[in-house]
Amino acid sequence: MCLAIPSKITKVENSMAVIDVDGVRRECSLLLVEDAQVGDYVIVHAGFAISKIDEASALETLALLREAAALMEAQGGEGNDPGV
Amino acid sequence: MAIKHSEEYRDADLARPLAEKIRRTSRRSIRLMEVCGTHTVSIFRSGIRSMLPTTVSLLSGPGCPVCVTDQAEIDAFIELARQKDVILATFGDLMRVPGSTSSLQRERAEGRDIRMVYSTVDALTIARTHPGQQVVFLGVGFETTAPTIAAAILTAAQSRLENFSVISAHKTVPQALEALMALDGVHIDGFMLPGHVSVIIGLNAYRPFFDRYRIPCVVAGFEPSDILQAIASMVEQIESGAPRLENAYPRAVTSQGNLKAQKILAEVFEPADACWRGIGLIPLSGLRIRQAYAVYDAGKRFALKLPEARPPKGCACGEILTGKKTPPEPECALYKKVCTPMDPVGPCMVSSEGTCAAYYRYYYEQRTTRND
Numbered sequence A: 001m002c003l004a005i006p007s008k009i010t011k012v013e014n015s016m017a018v019i020d021v022d023g024v025r026r027e028c029s030l031l032l033v034e035d036a037q038v039g040d041y042v043i044v045h046a047g048f049a050i051s052k053i054d055e056a057s058a059l060e061t062l063a064l065l066r067e068a069a070a071l072m073e074a075q076g077g078e079g080n081d082p083g084v
Numbered sequence B: 001m002a003i004k005h006s007e008e009y010r011d012a013d014l015a016r017p018l019a020e021k022i023r024r025t026s027r028r029s030i031r032l033m034e035v036c037g038t039h040t041v042s043i044f045r046s047g048i049r050s051m052l053p054t055t056v057s058l059l060s061g062p063g064c065p066v067c068v069t070d071q072a073e074i075d076a077f078i079e080l081a082r083q084k085d086v087i088l089a090t091f092g093d094l095m096r097v098p099g100s101t102s103s104l105q106r107e108r109a110e111g112r113d114i115r116m117v118y119s120t121v122d123a124l125t126i127a128r129t130h131p132g133q134q135v136v137f138l139g140v141g142f143e144t145t146a147p148t149i150a151a152a153i154l155t156a157a158q159s160r161l162e163n164f165s166v167i168s169a170h171k172t173v174p175q176a177l178e179a180l181m182a183l184d185g186v187h188i189d190g191f192m193l194p195g196h197v198s199v200i201i202g203l204n205a206y207r208p209f210f211d212r213y214r215i216p217c218v219v220a221g222f223e224p225s226d227i228l229q230a231i232a233s234m235v236e237q238i239e240s241g242a243p244r245l246e247n248a249y250p251r252a253v254t255s256q257g258n259l260k261a262q263k264i265l266a267e268v269f270e271p272a273d274a275c276w277r278g279i280g281l282i283p284l285s286g287l288r289i290r291q292a293y294a295v296y297d298a299g300k301r302f303a304l305k306l307p308e309a310r311p312p313k314g315c316a317c318g319e320i321l322t323g324k325k326t327p328p329e330p331e332c333a334l335y336k337k338v339c340t341p342m343d344p345v346g347p348c349m350v351s352s353e354g355t356c357a358a359y360y361r362y363y364y365e366q367r368t369t370r371n372d
């Protein structure tokens, strides 16, 4: 399952990063992207950042997803599938 | 607040005008295929089918990695689980897929060491902390997942981690598109191309396929509005008779793709023939571990021989993956009667991305809320 939530890098150590996925902290490997740095937004697949995306589109996507989530919450909707 | 996809999203400001545009422009009856399990789920969840005119049919193609995994490969995974001192590491969706005589879940219940991991990084950690055992990662997936597995093999090689290996059952998308077009009884007017596979391989990777078949091919993102945008574009291309290879997910996909990931992939893997469930052998549609990294190839390390395997009797997964059938009865006689997500017969009912599972979960409620 592809999760397309833009995640912000908050820490980099060796080739691993700590990312913020809309408020949830996770780790991902940076081996598959060129010079990702703290503050960059990345798309993560199976524990690896696979693409950097520019901040403007990342924030736009996050805003859309939050709007959808707010609607869901108001409806008492279902949870997300775990991403693989 | 956690981010979720939304049923209500269909009414979002972005989606409605796109759906209207499709209804306005679509004249011919067309069949569009998505080749990505995440697209399949997003289409069902957001109710996109109910927004489309009857002229536009959406087919779910071979885009769920677990669903296209050949029966013989599933049997080989089970065979490996039974070897002494082996720990299998796998993504969760494979656990319940029925092999010819067992499943990984059943093997685990019988005491085999099978662990679900989120990423190959976790599998490497298991190998480091269990030096006396062999850790084998089940490499199933497309071009998005394959580089993460290649990176793990390179890491193992650099750190001389000797008890880690991979069984490579990876598949590649452009070759599958070719094979689908050549199949008897399959009719497809346009392809919605997978978002994250395309992040890795880039738009140009589809160019040879597009030049040969000249049908609309549009890379799409995963939000309902992304998907509707791709459909609108394919409808417009078909109506105007001017097919294009188009990138409708430019915030993540480029023409070249992710060159670093491609380099790592090519360092470890080389193209090889592969068997797809429902399609059969497709030349050069798989990835085999190169000779230089042969010590990390579990197939070689354990001298695996694949016995003749038969897909489950009565299961129409093969026809469903190629768009010849859609699951609600009577097209698959087992659907909902014998085959359910709790007790699946075929992989398309097991994986959360499988077409049968998606129909099971969303189809009936959508029929009752259809508004077109």
Ligand code: SF4
Residues within 6 Å of the ligand: B314, B315, B316, B317, B320, B327, B332, B333, B334, B335, B336, B339, B340, B344, B345, B346, B347, B348, B349, B350, B356
């Ligand atoms: S409903 Fe079950 S048996 Fe029928 S095609 Fe789908 S997975 Fe196979």
